[in-house]
Amino acid sequence: MAVVLVTGGAGYVGSHACKALARAGHTPVCVDNLRTGWRDLAAFGPFEQVDLMDAGALENVFGKYKPDAVMHFAALSLVGESVARPDLYHRVNITGSLNLLDAMRAHGVAPIVFSSTCAIYGEAGDEDLTEDRPMAPESPYGASKLAVERILSDYEAAFGLRCAALRYFNVAGADPEAEIGERHDPETHLIPITIEVALGERENLSVFGKDYPTPDGTCVRDYVHVADLIDAHILALDKLMAGESGIRVNIGAGRGYSVAEVAEAVARVSGKPVATVDAPRRAGDPPRLVADHSRATAVLGWTPTRSALDVIIEDALRWRVSPRFAA
Numbered sequence: 001m002a003v004v005l006v007t008g009g010a011g012y013v014g015s016h017a018c019k020a021l022a023r024a025g026h027t028p029v030c031v032d033n034l035r036t037g038w039r040d041l042a043a044f045g046p047f048e049q050v051d052l053m054d055a056g057a058l059e060n061v062f063g064k065y066k067p068d069a070v071m072h073f074a075a076l077s078l079v080g081e082s083v084a085r086p087d088l089y090h091r092v093n094i095t096g097s098l099n100l101l102d103a104m105r106a107h108g109v110a111p112i113v114f115s116s117t118c119a120i121y122g123e124a125g126d127e128d129l130t131e132d133r134p135m136a137p138e139s140p141y142g143a144s145k146l147a148v149e150r151i152l153s154d155y156e157a158a159f160g161l162r163c164a165a166l167r168y169f170n171v172a173g174a175d176p177e178a179e180i181g182e183r184h185d186p187e188t189h190l191i192p193i194t195i196e197v198a199l200g201e202r203e204n205l206s207v208f209g210k211d212y213p214t215p216d217g218t219c220v221r222d223y224v225h226v227a228d229l230i231d232a233h234i235l236a237l238d239k240l241m242a243g244e245s246g247i248r249v250n251i252g253a254g255r256g257y258s259v260a261e262v263a264e265a266v267a268r269v270s271g272k273p274v275a276t277v278d279a280p281r282r283a284g285d286p287p288r289l290v291a292d293h294s295r296a297t298a299v300l301g302w303t304p305t306r307s308a309l310d311v312i313i314e315d316a317l318r319w320r321v322s323p324r325f326a327a
């Protein structure tokens with residue numbers, strides 16, 4: 001069983017990883033500065049409040065826990081904010097990752113699973129995105145993630161690092177036991193916002209653009225259940241621990257849903273109406289982003305099992321109304 005240093009383990013995705021690692025018998029050591037994370041979500045192992053920008057403090061954590069592997073979730077990840085603050089996004093996402101990789105080198109730790117994103121790809125058109133698509137990120141956020149992927153490849157070649165970069169599509173849903181879930185402030189993700197409308201906590205859902213070249217005119221995205229996403233992390237970790245490296249795969253459900261379909265599904269699952277208002281298109285929103293995940297299936301043996309839209313919404317809703325959400 002391994003000691004796994006989990007950066008960003010107090011955030012949405014990282015907390016689910018810690019729970020799954022602990023359940024699999026590993027020891028997750030959560031390293032988080034709590035900028036967008038929550039102390040109560042970091043409930044599955046030791047917690048260290050450390051900023052990745054503080055190389056010395058990070059070094060001490062490596063010395064204290066002697067991890068066998070790393071899962072690296074910590075990042076700034078709001079696309080809009082990254083356009084206004086490219087300085088901040090490049091500094092935190094790239095320098096923070098470099099500090100982490102150098103601590104790994106210094107302590108002889110090779111395996112790392114990295115949270116990458118479909119935002120590293122360029123315009124997709126109507127096709128499902130494969131890993132061979134040209135890289136052309138449209139935001140500083142996507143550019144910072146692509147830069148880290150490049151650094152990881154260079155460290156694999158030069159220093160024997162072993163990396164799996166998992167390119168997430170839209171992560172959604174919550175722990176099926178509703179012990180942990182998504183708690184972003186501000187919330188920018190479609191499904192939790194739509195749930196807030198159904199619960200009467202928001203007046204309506206803004207639909208940004210109804211004239212896209214999609215079947216109902218609204219944007220289409222690929223929603224992957226956080227539990228499925230974490231399964232991919234555990235599979236990737238096992239491969240890296242067994243000596244594999246150079247894993248670069250899309251993690252998406254392989255099925256797209258439009259904004260209008262999400263609104264209908266939330267109304268159906270919750271039994272409450274979802275009022276929508278039309279709003280202009282947002283700059284940089286591509287019409288359709290859907291994963292071809294066949295490489296993840298071939299390389300990791302991964303297939304999503306909880307990513308049907310209604311299941312995602314049922315789990316997200318159960319978490320949203322649980323007393324733990326407000327804790």
Ligand SMILES: NC(=O)c1ccc[n+]([C@@H]2O[C@H](COP(=O)([O-])OP(=O)(O)OC[C@H]3O[C@@H](n4cnc5c(N)ncnc54)[C@H](O)[C@@H]3O)[C@@H](O)[C@H]2O)c1
Binds near residue numbers: 008037117171
């Ligand atoms: N949620 C999605 O749909 C999605 C999609 C694609 C990629 N990702 C990536 O997955 C990862 C996790 O996303 P999330 O939705 O859980 O975000 P999140 O904001 O909930 O979690 C990120 C965590 O990292 C911590 N953190 C940020 N900067 C830090 C620093 N300098 N030092 C230490 N800790 C720091 C935050 O406090 C937070 O707990 C991110 O890297 C994100 O870019 C997420």
